[in-house]
Amino acid sequence: MKTPIFILLFFSFYFLTLIQVGFLPHFGETGEFFMPVLVSVVLINIIEREKGNIGLLASVLGGFLLDVFSGGFLGFWTSISVAMAFLIKFFLKSYFQVSFHL
Amino acid sequence: MRRVIIFILAAGLVIGFMTIFQKQVKNFFYSISSPFQKNIWQAGDSASDFFAGFLKAADLKRENEWLAAKIQELRQEKAVLQELGKENKLLRQVLSLGMEGEFDLKLARVVGKDILKDVLTINRGAEDGVSLGLPVVTSQKILVGRIGEVYQNFSRVILITDKDSQFDAKVVVSDIYGMARGKGNHSLALDLISKDKDIKAGDLVLTSSLGGVFPANLLVGMVKNAEKSDINPFQGIDLTPAFNVNDLDELFIIEQ
Numbered sequence: 001m002k003t004p005i006f007i008l009l010f011f012s013f014y015f016l017t018l019i020q021v022g023f024l025p026h027f028g029e030t031g032e033f034f035m036p037v038l039v040s041v042v043l044i045n046i047i048e049r050e051k052g053n054i055g056l057l058a059s060v061l062g063g064f065l066l067d068v069f070s071g072g073f074l075g076f077w078t079s080i081s082v083a084m085a086f087l088i089k090f091f092l093k094s095y096f097q098v099s100f101h102l
Numbered sequence: 103m104r105r106v107i108i109f110i111l112a113a114g115l116v117i118g119f120m121t122i123f124q125k126q127v128k129n130f131f132y133s134i135s136s137p138f139q140k141n142i143w144q145a146g147d148s149a150s151d152f153f154a155g156f157l158k159a160a161d162l163k164r165e166n167e168w169l170a171a172k173i174q175e176l177r178q179e180k181a182v183l184q185e186l187g188k189e190n191k192l193l194r195q196v197l198s199l200g201m202e203g204e205f206d207l208k209l210a211r212v213v214g215k216d217i218l219k220d221v222l223t224i225n226r227g228a229e230d231g232v233s234l235g236l237p238v239v240t241s242q243k244i245l246v247g248r249i250g251e252v253y254q255n256f257s258r259v260i261l262i263t264d265k266d267s268q269f270d271a272k273v274v275v276s277d278i279y280g281m282a283r284g285k286g287n288h289s290l291a292l293d294l295i296s297k298d299k300d301i302k303a304g305d306l307v308l309t310s311s312l313g314g315v316f317p318a319n320l321l322v323g324m325v326k327n328a329e330k331s332d333i334n335p336f337q338g339i340d341l342t343p344a345f346n347v348n349d350l351d352e353l354f355i356i357e358q
Contacts, residue, residue: 018135021214021223022142026150026348035217056106060113067117068131070217071251071258074121082110 005054009061013037017065037062041081045088059085129227129253132213136225136256139213143351150348205317207239207354208232213256215347220264220286222247224353227255237316237356244344245309245320246353259353262322263288263343270313271322274306280339282307282322288347290323292339299337301328307341317356 016036024034041062045055063078070077120127132139208231210224226232236249238259247267250260260267267284271292280295295301305325311318323341330337 014135018138018142018214020217022139023146023149025215026146027153028348053106053109056109064117066217068128069135069214071219071221074124074127075117078113078117082113 006057006061009054009058013040013058013062013065016040016062017069020066021069037066038081038084041084042088045085046092055085055089056082125253129255132223132253132256136213139223140211140225143213147348147351205354206357208357210238210257210353210355212350212353216258220247220261220267220284220288220347221250222259222261222347222350222353224257224259224355225255226355227253227257229254231357232257232355235315237320238353239320239356240345240350240353243320245316245322246345246350248315249355261288261347263290263347269315270310271307272310273301273325274308276300276305279310279312282309282341288343290341290343292325292341293336295328295337295339296335297330297337301325301337301339303327 020036024036041055041059044058048055059081060078063081064074066077066081067074208226210226210232212222213225214223215221216223224238232249232252234249234252238246238248240246245262247259247261247264249257250266251258261284262269262282263284263286265284265286269282270279271282272279273292273295276299278295278299278301281293283291283293285291292301292307303325307322307325309316309318309320309322321344323343326340326342328337328339
């Protein structure tokens with residue numbers, strides 16, 4: 001795993017998490033339930049190459065930052081996003097073929 | 103596949119280790135994010151106001167007329183209350199009663215909101231003398247919630263609308279006591295009011311000192327609707343909280 005990708009993902013998710021907890025709550029229920037971090041994790045996993053690890057790294061980083069900025073225990077959102085990443089990989093491998101990749 | 107398993111195990115170990123030092127990890131991130139979060143919260147406030155102006159333009163005229171009528175009504179009430187205030191002052195002097203002691207307040211700024219719960223993050227923590235359970239109000243003495251978690255430099259405020267929140271409250275006009283309960287998603291209910299009590303939409307609800315959770319006479323909200331059913335011994339009362347979470351910026355923690 002290249003360090004620049006890690007740093008880029010970390011700061012991107014950090015920014016998105018701050019937007020999620022500080023900016024979006026002002027836009028009512030729609031804003032509160034739009035989760036840019038989880039949406040990004042899903043998108044990265046969909047467009048990533050089959051054997052790449054960036055999607056998994058994104059899910060761990062995104063989940064971890066959501067855990068830090070929410071009231072629950074560390075690991076709650078991480079588990080959810082990692083499980084999502086695996087499910088997406090499984091479905092893509094079994095049923096779909098994506099023609100463009102990261 | 104082996105690499106993935108090793109990666110997950112390593113991530114699990116790191117997160118497990120961090121969970122032990124959860125408070126320190128969260129405090130670290132909040133400390134470095136606090137300046138940005140404050141600005142992002144204010145930017146969100148301005149942006150939502152801007153868009154709300156466009157979306158609600160049609161309702162503004164109607165609302166303006168309603169508010170003008172309400173102002174007239176409140177002016178009348180104010181005149182009556184001023185008279186009552188004079189009388190009250192006189193009676194206090196006669197009875198030699200001291201005025202009610204002022205609260206010891208600490209100013210705090212909202213820096214974020216929890217993702218799924220009715221919980222706010224504020225920029226005051228244990229270092230500023232904040233402790234668990236302290237009530238949090240707005241500058242208009244509207245009850246917002248209580249301190250639910252304290253970290254070194256920040257705290258979490260459990261809003262009165264959160265599902266974990268309940269406290270004694272009273273309906274002002276009729277002096278009826280009940281239990282205010284958060285329903286989550288910025289909504290509030292008033293329980294344990296028997297069906298024979300007369301509650302109307304628009305009645306104001308204040309805190310009561312019965313349960314000892316909050317100081318008495320802080321504004322909680324207004325009765326939205328009251329429903330009576332044959333199968334329930336109590337009324338189903340919904341309240342509209344007196345604060346709007348989007349407008350909260352500066353809060354006060356009551357220390358005494």
